[in-house]
Amino acid sequence: MDGREHYTFILISALLxxxxxxxxxxLLWNRLVGPADLIVFGIMYVIAGLGVSTGYHRLLAHRAFKTTRPLRIFFASAGAVAGQGPPVIWVAHHRRHHRVADKPGDPHSPYSDEEPGIKGALKGLWHAHMGWLFDRGLSSDPMRYCPDILRDKDMRFISKYFVWFVAGGVVLPGLLGLALTGTLFGAMTGALWGGFVRFFVANHITYAVNSIGHYFGRRRFATPDESRNVGWLALFSFGEAWHNNHHAFPRSASHGMRWYELDISALVIRSLEKLGLATNVIRIDRERQDQKAIAWEKLGGGRHARSNPDKPLALRSRTSAVGIVDVE
Ligand SMILES: [Zn+2]
Ligand SMILES: [Zn+2]
Structure with a gap:
């Protein structure tokens, strides 16, 4: 899939x-949503959500753990079913986001436009949420950002036939609907809820991590960007919303760093590890975490820092005073 095809796909996938x-x-208005539709929606939401969070993000983009070839293929396929783009393009954009987060060159920073006031803020948030997907000029060269993914023939296959995986994300819930209800109508509403409605809900949760997760919420660690932890988004994003933790330690398999920071994706990785199916799981010990938290206190941050400063840290200083982040 080249850049132009990807753009067309993005347009279709945003509208459908x-x-x-x-x-x-x-249909809901006419009471035509049944329990089977909601079950199918739930199953597909979990598949796509874990595909993006555990698969695309932690396994492929950050190499937070290693797993067997069949599971790597499973997670990447589940990520493709989410419909956010082929793995080579997703990982390239994402690694670029970490390298220059909230600075010029970041594909989806809410601070890309320095227009002041509420209008500028809304423009920035829209750009980070979804607007960046419509930027025809944007391309992150996979050769530069993810040669490892390009070298992986399974990932090349999934990337090449990506659209078929997305189509599978509609056919599969249709079949599930058929199996649960035994009717063709059940198959249709299953495809609608587990396919299109699920694309909409799941993708907006991912987009919200990029927009809200760089704008509203608390910061625990000193990072050279505006990433924030957004607790209320943690459950439905499978732990991705502990975004300040993630930018502080991008390779960590766990984004939730306290017992009360719910991170379903990390629980999945830990379970796989216990079963002997995940190895090289990256962990950050408490001492390293505390050092970074202290650095943030020294910069005037900490628990009582304002969650939404007038002048974002990233714009206060173009060159980071906080340190280089190990991305991959
Ligand atoms: Zn981010
Ligand atoms: Zn990341």
Missing amino acids: PLFGVAAAVV
Whole structure:
């Protein structure tokens, strides 16, 4: 899939879920959503969500753990089913985001536009949420950012036939709907809820980590960007919303760093490790965490720092005073 095809795909994938949601709302209005639809929605949400969080993000983009070839293929395929782009393109954009987070060159920073006031803030948040996907000029060279993914023939295969995986993300819930209800109508509403509505909901949760997760919320660690921890988004993002923790320690398999920071993706990785299916799981010990937290206190941050400063840290200093982050 080249850049132009990807752009067309993004346009279609942004619009189709909207029609799907509209159709679902009409059906819901007429009480045509059944328990089977919600079960199918839940199953597909978990597959796609873990595919993006555990697969695309932690396994592929940050190499936070290693796993067997079949599981690597499974996680990457589940990530493709989410419909956010082929693994080579997703990982390239994401690693670039970490390298220059909230600075010029970041594909999806809410601070890309320095226009002052509420209008500028809303423009920035929209850009970080979804607007960046419509930027025709944006391309992150996979040769530069993820040669490891390009070298992996399984990942090349999934990237090449990505659209078929997305189509599978509609067919599979249709089949599940058929199996659960035994009717063709059940298959159709299953495809609608587990396919299109699920694309819409799951993808907006991912987009919210990029927009809200760099704007509103608490910071525990000194990072050269504006990443924040957004507790209320943690459950449905499978732990991705502990985004300040993640930018502080990008390679960590766990983004939740306290017992009360719910991180389902980390629980999955830990379970796989116990079963002997995940190895080289990256952990950050408490001492290293505390050192970084102290650095943040010294900069005037900490628990009582304002969650939404007038002048973002990233704009206060173009050259980071906080240190280089080990991304991959
Ligand atoms: Zn980020
Ligand atoms: Zn990341």
